[in-house]
Amino acid sequence: MKKKISLIFLIAFTTQLIIACCDCHEPYKNEYKFEYLSAFNLDNSEANSVISESPIPRNAYGIKLQLGLRELSLDRNHFSLFSQANAMCCLCGADTTITPRDTITSLKITTINRFDDNHLKGSDVTELFKVLRHGNYVGIDSIIAHPDIYFKRTETEFIELYLFTPPREADEYSFKVDLAISNDTHLSAQTSAVNLK
Amino acid sequence: MNRLPLLLILLSVLQSATFAQSEYKPIRFFYRPSVGAVFPTRSFPTKDIPSNLIGTAFHNIYFQPFALGFFYRNIGIEGQVMLSPALNPQNRRDHFAKEIGLKYGNKYYTSISSGSMDDYMNDNPDPIVRGSAGPSYKIERNCLVFIGRMMVGVVSITSDWGSVRLKEKGTNELLNVRWDTQYPTKDCFSFHPSLTFAYRVSRRITFNLDLDSWFYKADITYKETTRNALSGNVTTNQYRYSHFMSDLSAAMGIMIIFK
Numbered sequence: 001m002k003k004k005i006s007l008i009f010l011i012a013f014t015t016q017l018i019i020a021c022c023d024c025h026e027p028y029k030n031e032y033k034f035e036y037l038s039a040f041n042l043d044n045s046e047a048n049s050v051i052s053e054s055p056i057p058r059n060a061y062g063i064k065l066q067l068g069l070r071e072l073s074l075d076r077n078h079f080s081l082f083s084q085a086n087a088m089c090c091l092c093g094a095d096t097t098i099t100p101r102d103t104i105t106s107l108k109i110t111t112i113n114r115f116d117d118n119h120l121k122g123s124d125v126t127e128l129f130k131v132l133r134h135g136n137y138v139g140i141d142s143i144i145a146h147p148d149i150y151f152k153r154t155e156t157e158f159i160e161l162y163l164f165t166p167p168r169e170a171d172e173y174s175f176k177v178d179l180a181i182s183n184d185t186h187l188s189a190q191t192s193a194v195n196l197k
Numbered sequence: 198m199n200r201l202p203l204l205l206i207l208l209s210v211l212q213s214a215t216f217a218q219s220e221y222k223p224i225r226f227f228y229r230p231s232v233g234a235v236f237p238t239r240s241f242p243t244k245d246i247p248s249n250l251i252g253t254a255f256h257n258i259y260f261q262p263f264a265l266g267f268f269y270r271n272i273g274i275e276g277q278v279m280l281s282p283a284l285n286p287q288n289r290r291d292h293f294a295k296e297i298g299l300k301y302g303n304k305y306y307t308s309i310s311s312g313s314m315d316d317y318m319n320d321n322p323d324p325i326v327r328g329s330a331g332p333s334y335k336i337e338r339n340c341l342v343f344i345g346r347m348m349v350g351v352v353s354i355t356s357d358w359g360s361v362r363l364k365e366k367g368t369n370e371l372l373n374v375r376w377d378t379q380y381p382t383k384d385c386f387s388f389h390p391s392l393t394f395a396y397r398v399s400r401r402i403t404f405n406l407d408l409d410s411w412f413y414k415a416d417i418t419y420k421e422t423t424r425n426a427l428s429g430n431v432t433t434n435q436y437r438y439s440h441f442m443s444d445l446s447a448a449m450g451i452m453i454i455f456k
């Protein structure tokens with residue numbers, strides 16, 4: 001009889017222990033879509049880059065992209081007896097997970113004006129720009145390869161693209177940025193004409 | 198003038214203590230904890246950027262939790278360990294930033310970081326250790342005890358890391374420079390002559406004044422790594438600091454006589 005009572009208490013205690021360890025909230029799964037794109041001229045001649053409409057040194061020019069995100073869903077996971085938490089160490093995961101519904105398939109920058117002898121009006125100048133990532137300038141392809149690094153948990157994301165092959169002549173320049181999304185849509189934006197001195 | 202009577206009284210007390218009939222047995226085996234301060238008398242010239250990351254050129258306190266000695270007649274042997282907190286004074290950080298400004302400030306905007314700018318104690322909680330052992334000689338005159346030592350040991354020197362982000366003025370160019378040593382602390386062989394003046398207040402206890410000096414050669418190599426953020430090119434440079442150093446320390450403590 002004592003053994004049976006001990007066994008019942010043991011089962012009840014173990015069940016309570018497992019339930020206590022697994023008492024985590026189900027994470028909210030949240031998706032967003034890319035809503036709009038804006039492009040601004042960036043002056044990187046000082047310690048920190050700033051959006052500017054004034055003449056910008058050619059060697060310190062950049063484009064700042066503002067990417068609007070729109071939340072799509074706010075769904076709870078289905079009910080489960082066993083939570084996703086780890087019962088052995090009682091660690092719960094993140095409360096909310098936010099992921100992009102679509103991915104960026106390409107980012108293309110074209111010059112509105114004649115840039116130089118090799119890049120006439122309407123030419124693709126994407127390879128002349130770089131993105132700063134973890135202290136290093138990398139190609140724009142990295143935005144496409146690792147979109148999760150750039151798009152996390154805010155409603156608006158910013159991407160800064162820096163020009164590393166400046167035009168030879170000081171003049172007014174403008175650039176068009178075209179973002180292709182995996183759902184066969186495009187977002188595009190154009191910088192205002194700025195004097196690169 | 199006011200100090201003269203006090204000095205005469207002190208001298209008379211010392212004289213009477215020195216020449217009075219001895220009432221204590223000679224010290225044979227003892228433990229000697231103390232608390233004091235270290236004063237660098239010769240340290241690194243801080244003439245370039247990484248030399249300001251070496252933690253030697255500042256005063257510090259120390260605690261001596263372990264010091265055991267044994268005498269056979271008047272000749273003995275003693276070992277001791279001193280611990281100091283890994284302090285990181287403001288001026289070291291300022292000098293480091295100033296040197297960077299002098300070298301790079303004209304061409305670049307600088308963004309500096311180092312262990313000295315963060316919470317140094319969290320980065321490097323290990324205390325600075327000095328340890329030594331060696332022969333000793335004592336003279337006992339009733340209540341007064343003089344102990345002289347010539348020990349050898351180690352002095353640990355801390356070396357901080359530092360880095361700067363160099364944003365070129367008027368361009369998009371970016372460089373990252375980092376200075377680092379292979380190990381955050383380095384143990385240096387040291388000569389450690391030492392004196393203790395003790396006054397015996399009971400059969401088991403004395404009050405002490407300790408004077409220690411430390412002579413050691415620090416040999417520290419800093420590696421400077423410069424990375425171009427655009428090309429990814431990395432260039433390295435080495436700064437070697439080989440320098441004779443000396444410190445003086447003074448402490449007060451007690452001696453617990455076991456036998």
